[in-house]
Amino acid sequence: MANMTFENHIMKQFDEEIEEIRTRLMEMGGKVEQQLQNAIKAVSEADSSLAQEVIEQEQVVDEMEVEIDESCILIIARRQPAASDLRLIMMVTKAVNDLERIGDEANKIANHAILLSEDGGSTRGYPEIRHIGTSVVKMLANVLDAFARFDADAALQAIEEDKQIDLDYKTALRELVTYMMEDPRSISRALNILWVVRSLERIGDHAKNLCEQIVFVVKGKDIRHK
Amino acid sequence: MNNKSQVLSKIQSSLARRNRAEARFRWYGRMAIFIGLLAVALLFIDIVSKGHGAFRATYIQLDVRYDQALVGIDNLTDAEQLIAGNWQALPKSALRTYFPDVSGRSDKRKLYKLLSNGAGFDLKDRLVADPSLLNRIESVWILADDDIDTYYKSWLDGNPYDARMSDKQVKWIHQLHQEGQIALHFNSNLFTRGDSREPEQAGIRGALMGSFFTLVLTLLLSFPIGVSAAIYLEEFAPKNKWTDFIEVNINNLAAVPSIIFGLLGLAIFINVFHVPRSVPIVGGLVLTLMTLPTIIITSRAAIKSVPPSIREAALGMGASKYQMVLHHVLPLALPGMLTGAIIGMAQALGETAPLLMIGMVAFIVDIPGGFSDPATVLPVQIFLWADSPERAFIEKTSAAIMVLLSFLIIMNTSAVWLRKRLERRW
Amino acid sequence: MNTSNIAEKEPKTTAKLSSEQTLEIEDNHITVGSCFSDNPKMTMRNVNVFYADKQAIFDVSLDIEKNEVIAMIGPSGCGKSTFLRTLNRMNDTVDGCRMDGDICMDGDDLYAPKLDVVELRARVGMVFQKPNPFPKSIYDNVAYGPKIHGLADSRVDLDEIVENSLRKASLWEEVKERLHQPGTGLSGGQQQRLCIARAIAVSPEVILMDEPCSALDPIATAKIEELIEELSENFTIAIVTHSMQQAARVSHRTAYFHLGKLIEVNPTEQVFTMPQHQLTEAYITGRFG
Numbered sequence: 001m002a003n004m005t006f007e008n009h010i011m012k013q014f015d016e017e018i019e020e021i022r023t024r025l026m027e028m029g030g031k032v033e034q035q036l037q038n039a040i041k042a043v044s045e046a047d048s049s050l051a052q053e054v055i056e057q058e059q060v061v062d063e064m065e066v067e068i069d070e071s072c073i074l075i076i077a078r079r080q081p082a083a084s085d086l087r088l089i090m091m092v093t094k095a096v097n098d099l100e101r102i103g104d105e106a107n108k109i110a111n112h113a114i115l116l117s118e119d120g121g122s123t124r125g126y127p128e129i130r131h132i133g134t135s136v137v138k139m140l141a142n143v144l145d146a147f148a149r150f151d152a153d154a155a156l157q158a159i160e161e162d163k164q165i166d167l168d169y170k171t172a173l174r175e176l177v178t179y180m181m182e183d184p185r186s187i188s189r190a191l192n193i194l195w196v197v198r199s200l201e202r203i204g205d206h207a208k209n210l211c212e213q214i215v216f217v218v219k220g221k222d223i224r225h226k
Numbered sequence: 227m228n229n230k231s232q233v234l235s236k237i238q239s240s241l242a243r244r245n246r247a248e249a250r251f252r253w254y255g256r257m258a259i260f261i262g263l264l265a266v267a268l269l270f271i272d273i274v275s276k277g278h279g280a281f282r283a284t285y286i287q288l289d290v291r292y293d294q295a296l297v298g299i300d301n302l303t304d305a306e307q308l309i310a311g312n313w314q315a316l317p318k319s320a321l322r323t324y325f326p327d328v329s330g331r332s333d334k335r336k337l338y339k340l341l342s343n344g345a346g347f348d349l350k351d352r353l354v355a356d357p358s359l360l361n362r363i364e365s366v367w368i369l370a371d372d373d374i375d376t377y378y379k380s381w382l383d384g385n386p387y388d389a390r391m392s393d394k395q396v397k398w399i400h401q402l403h404q405e406g407q408i409a410l411h412f413n414s415n416l417f418t419r420g421d422s423r424e425p426e427q428a429g430i431r432g433a434l435m436g437s438f439f440t441l442v443l444t445l446l447l448s449f450p451i452g453v454s455a456a457i458y459l460e461e462f463a464p465k466n467k468w469t470d471f472i473e474v475n476i477n478n479l480a481a482v483p484s485i486i487f488g489l490l491g492l493a494i495f496i497n498v499f500h501v502p503r504s505v506p507i508v509g510g511l512v513l514t515l516m517t518l519p520t521i522i523i524t525s526r527a528a529i530k531s532v533p534p535s536i537r538e539a540a541l542g543m544g545a546s547k548y549q550m551v552l553h554h555v556l557p558l559a560l561p562g563m564l565t566g567a568i569i570g571m572a573q574a575l576g577e578t579a580p581l582l583m584i585g586m587v588a589f590i591v592d593i594p595g596g597f598s599d600p601a602t603v604l605p606v607q608i609f610l611w612a613d614s615p616e617r618a619f620i621e622k623t624s625a626a627i628m629v630l631l632s633f634l635i636i637m638n639t640s641a642v643w644l645r646k647r648l649e650r651r652w
Numbered sequence: 653m654n655t656s657n658i659a660e661k662e663p664k665t666t667a668k669l670s671s672e673q674t675l676e677i678e679d680n681h682i683t684v685g686s687c688f689s690d691n692p693k694m695t696m697r698n699v700n701v702f703y704a705d706k707q708a709i710f711d712v713s714l715d716i717e718k719n720e721v722i723a724m725i726g727p728s729g730c731g732k733s734t735f736l737r738t739l740n741r742m743n744d745t746v747d748g749c750r751m752d753g754d755i756c757m758d759g760d761d762l763y764a765p766k767l768d769v770v771e772l773r774a775r776v777g778m779v780f781q782k783p784n785p786f787p788k789s790i791y792d793n794v795a796y797g798p799k800i801h802g803l804a805d806s807r808v809d810l811d812e813i814v815e816n817s818l819r820k821a822s823l824w825e826e827v828k829e830r831l832h833q834p835g836t837g838l839s840g841g842q843q844q845r846l847c848i849a850r851a852i853a854v855s856p857e858v859i860l861m862d863e864p865c866s867a868l869d870p871i872a873t874a875k876i877e878e879l880i881e882e883l884s885e886n887f888t889i890a891i892v893t894h895s896m897q898q899a900a901r902v903s904h905r906t907a908y909f910h911l912g913k914l915i916e917v918n919p920t921e922q923v924f925t926m927p928q929h930q931l932t933e934a935y936i937t938g939r940f941g
Binding site for chain 1: 900925927934937939
């Protein structure tokens with residue numbers, strides 16, 4: 001099943017509907033990716049107005065989730081998709097959920113960015129956040145890429161990236177705990193940073209879910225919890 | 227927008243043309259049906275107008291004295307005496323009594339000719355039926371001669387035909403008419419007697435019985451043979467050149483002129499198998515040959531029209547082919563087969579030509595009592611009467627045609643009724 | 653177990669998709685999936701069927717398991733009905749139809765010369781596409797099989813068989829008041845259930861169904877499908893259907909035929925979520941057919 005294609009249905013409208021759903025999903029992915037990048041930027045540059053923008057974006061993403069979900073339900077009701085079509089539609093309903101959750105996490109990061117900027121920007125520029133943030137953004141980009149090309153191998157590689165992110169998260173956690181013990185005054189700041197890092201780690205997990213769903217679409221195998 | 231209205235106007239203009247064409251076509255159809263109905267109506271009007279008279283015959287009422295001495299018998303139970311008796315003396319004396327002033331040989335002969343020459347035998351039958359009448363006087367309606375019959379009926383219609391009447395006879399008739407002694411009564415002879423040279427005594431009973439025996443035999447032979455052949459060909463026979471050949475030949479046989487079957491019957495049944503001629507047996511055999519193709523073809527069509535799903539259902543249940551045919555195909559095809567058989571029978575009933583070839587055209591007075599008695603059939607009887615010179619046979623011919631047509635109509639109607647009735651049940 | 657993967661070497665036969673794209677089947681295609689069973693009711697090996705000169709079925713080998721419902725799907729003219737009809741030798745009635753290969757039921761060769769086809773059809777019942785009750789009463793329809801095979805010793809026996817069969821076909825409650833009215837007066841779905849009752853009245857071991865719901869409305873279809881589910885407890889059922897959803901709903905295994913070849917046989921849940929062969933995938937997702 002090297003080249004996944006969702007074209008050539010006898011019903012041309014079916015092709016179009018599936019294409020529409022894919023485009024909408026990619027669009028939503030793009031929006032969420034943008035949100036994540038902006039949120040991280042808002043944190044590191046203590047840019048509360050950018051953070052505000054991210055929070056406002058959240059509503060758009062929520063609406064897209066609902067829309068795409070509705071389209072999927074409509075396709076299931078009208079076309080009774082089977083095999084690859086069925087897997088794709090099921091994947092999309094789950095993927096929009098994960099993407100929306102990523103958007104939620106970005107939203108949280110933006111909220112913490114506002115709190116952090118109120119405390120005054122950091123001279124050091126939060127290296128933990130920058131490091132994990134870069135990895136997560138890269139991973140999300142890879143995942144969305146894999147989805148666009150239905151590339152199961154790329155998805156499987158992206159799953160490996162999540163393991164690295166988890167490791168980095170633990171390292172960052174230890175580091176932040178050390179800071180808090182060294183300097184109790186920094187606890188509230190460190191906690192804010194901790195929440196941001198934690199959100200980034202959650203985003204990594206959602207991205208991993210997306211990867212698993214891509215593999216399910218392409219290979220028909222469920223690799224969750226394995 | 228312009229284009230759209232153009233299309234619309236084109237459609238509208240062609241619509242008018244199409245509607246006109248359709249209306250025209252309907253009128254053609256109506257005309258065709260009208261012409262057909264007109265032809266049938268003319269035929270019926272002609273036949274009925276000619277033939278209705280035959281159902282009534284002229285009778286003359288006379289006081290008959292059953293005079294023992296006049297007839298010359300003394301014992302009514304003695305068959306020989308009954309045969310030898312001078313029965314004609316009875317009506318003659320009755321006439322002389324009624325017209326006492328007629329004298330002279332030639333006048334008397336003319337007088338006697340007023341009555342049918344079978345009148346004496348009719349009186350004999352009355353006497354035998356009621357021996358107490360002997361030597362008594364009874365007022366009897368006696369059958370008139372055919373010439374009198376013709377004259378009296380035409381005179382009643384206001385257009386007297388007196389070519390075969392003498393002035394005296396005309397005078398007597400008028401006298402009888404004024405005295406109410408001559409009248410038209412229902413002609414039971416038509417239905418109770420066989421053929422006769424004397425039109426007033428001729429009936430179609432012999433021909434009817436002949437037709438009946440012939441058709442019974444035809445039905446008994448052709449229906450089972452035809453249906454069996456149709457079932458075999460349709461259900462069991464392999465589809466190959468042989469069965470194609472047989473099918474083509476059956477279709478050809480259906481189109482063969484019927485007289486050929488008569489020739490075949492003459493050559494095979496009479497000359498080779500020495501079946502007696504002129505009897506219903508040979509007639510039935512020949513008509514069987516003639517109707518077989520019709521029955522086979524209609525039966526095959528009926529079998530073909532049984533839906534294959536029923537056959538599949540039966541076979542799928544594990545019915546053998548024989549069970550499938552007997553339990554399912556045959557009951558469903560039966561209405562069609564019966565219709566075909568009745569139509570074949572109607573055809574056979576109306577058939578003349580083949581029967582001419584096998585001697586069923588003979589002049590037969592006795593009413594046949596079985597399959598081996600010489601007989602003629604209704605259409606042949608019509609043919610014979612149409613050929614006879616006596617004017618009175620004209621109305622007899624038409625009357626016989628009316629009887630034949632009513633039988634055909636009854637048969638065809640019953641075919642339609644039977645089909646509808648049986649089809650509704652299934 | 654035969655699990656050869658999709659190979660695209662030596663493509664000879666091609667299936668046209670709705671657009672320009674084509675899929676290929678090898679000339680000597682080997683069926684993909686699990687076509688053999690450890691507990692077979694019927695076994696078919698290398699079955700070929702010919703109509704005169706035209707070959708309709710190419711080298712099909714398949715086991716039908718005891719008490720399973722196996723669905724046969726495929727585009728029109730793919731040979732699935734022909735294949736089904738070889739299982740009770742209904743093809744014998746078609747002129748010029750010839751078959752080679754082995755078909756056995758419980759080890760008995762169905763095409764052995766000494767085997768009487770009448771006995772076979774009592775063991776392998778059939779339900780047809782169009783409901784085809786006999787134009788007789790409901791009672792006589794069901795009683796027909798037992799009567800011709802002499803299964804009932806008395807009138808009471810026969811009554812019991814009729815009632816049981818109608819009950820099993822979930823028709824008893826609807827018709828018990830009018831057993832002696834014509835079966836053709838029932839609705840389409842009832843007629844089809846009557847045909848099923850008629851088929852099970854002779855206690856067959858296998859029931860073949862040739863598109864049994866194609867002439868029925870969805871409610872009647874649902875009732876038949878429910879019935880199939882119940883019947884599978886006692887009977888082995890092979891069903892040909894044009895409706896993939898129906899195959900998905902009622903069957904345990906699904907066999908996909910294409911141009912006379914058996915492309916894939918797999919458990920139904922696999923066929924409808926993750927078919928093994930490209931052609932199956934293309935067919936069930938509605939890309940040709």
